[in-house]
Amino acid sequence: MSEAATAQAARAAIGDSEFDRDTAVTLREPGVYDIDLSAGWTIISAVNGGYLLAVLGRALSHALPHSDPFTVSAHYLTASQPGPAVVRTDADEGREVERIRVLASYGDLDALPDDVRTTATPPAIPPMEHCFGPEDGPAPVDGSSAITERLMLKLDPATLGWALGAPSGKGEMRSWFGLADGRDPDPLSLLLAVDALPPTAFELGISGWVPTVELTVHVRCRPAPGPLRVSITTRNLAGGFLEEDAEVWDSADRLVAQSRQLARVRLS
């Protein structure tokens, strides 16, 4: 039996294991925690990113009224080394009127190398003239919404069952996407494109509000002029939450953005 298997048999308990000891934080003052980052979780010479995330997660478990992380987004600024470190938390329970908070990394897309070794392929969306938008029928969304006037959306009929009262049961939504006034896409409008389609929940037979809890967008390439294709999939609807994974493709068949969001859903 290997060492790991022997240890597995001994079964350290949650709260009293190496992982717990090495992620334990010490309260210095309200919201500020000290930790000695363990050299036991290094990969080559840097501290593993998942271990770091667990350390911050534990500090937040202490600092917040609830102890379970639902969604954690981390941006890694520089490589971490073992040794003393400080965790500063800033608890915001949303009691104020703050609506949204972001963490972002910016750069120069034009400075990136040209290599493309993607295995992803553009979504199979029929030509635009075979797709349908809000203007092609009675408003498919209850209470016609202003945003539909701003957008050029042409939905793949294969993901439009919900509008006809026959949702497919698959968590998929695909559409051509543009701005109604024909403005070409740029990195900023990609941030809009990933959250502009009807919720995949509609195709899962769920109607109503699907508020986003967390949304992360990766902009991978400056988009070429012309309409975009957006494909969104949901694989896991459980516990009153679902994820929406979006891919955005440009007219040059480049995958220009990927996003994932966690959204709440009310099951009736």
Added chain:
Amino acid sequence: MSEAATAQAARAAIGDSEFDRDTAVTLREPGVYDIDLSAGWTIISAVNGGYLLAVLGRALSHALPHSDPFTVSAHYLTASQPGPAVVRTDADEGREVERIRVLASYGDLDALPDDVRTTATPPAIPPMEHCFGPEDGPAPVDGSSAITERLMLKLDPATLGWALGAPSGKGEMRSWFGLADGRDPDPLSLLLAVDALPPTAFELGISGWVPTVELTVHVRCRPAPGPLRVSITTRNLAGGFLEEDAEVWDSADRLVAQSRQLARVRLS
């Protein structure tokens, strides 16, 4: 021709379109921007989340030395309404020794409803005794790393080609995962599980350091005791970046966590 199509023909220019006007921010003082959130981008009664993200993205474009978003993670605290709003930016160029910054939403996993309507299925990983860990051969990673001593990793042979000098060319990595001392998983250790496997880049024939830029984890369910199965896929390697999408499954066949990270890769 529909109204949208007419407008599409007219072709508003980047910088002079409805989207640009409605996401324009006004500098109030360094790092603080005012905006009048347009009622034109509402869905039902709330402002669309993608429009909001574009507004914050534009403010950051002004506040930062680079104008292109690479990755933006947003947490939505409360629904936004049209009207005056303030965007506060905090530019950190990583010149200090800050290593990592997170945004997180916490809650009580045990309070979530029991519904499971997932279409995702557990990864097809062979039984643990047919999988291989670092202890089963010469250390497969150059410069044996401390973290391998902390973990119980048993990799699917189908994703181990890289260790034998024959990477599959597919961006996939699958493994059984546990802590070496047998501690059972909990929500915090899931934060570790999503970033503990060898990089998918290895199976794409790329070796060396693949530093994480951004990592978001969604914890979807409290994990049952016993080993986890982790499946990671990469679909898009381009421009010197790749994404890693992880799913973590527990011994009860529940999808307990999903994550996505953006990582840099050095192509040789």
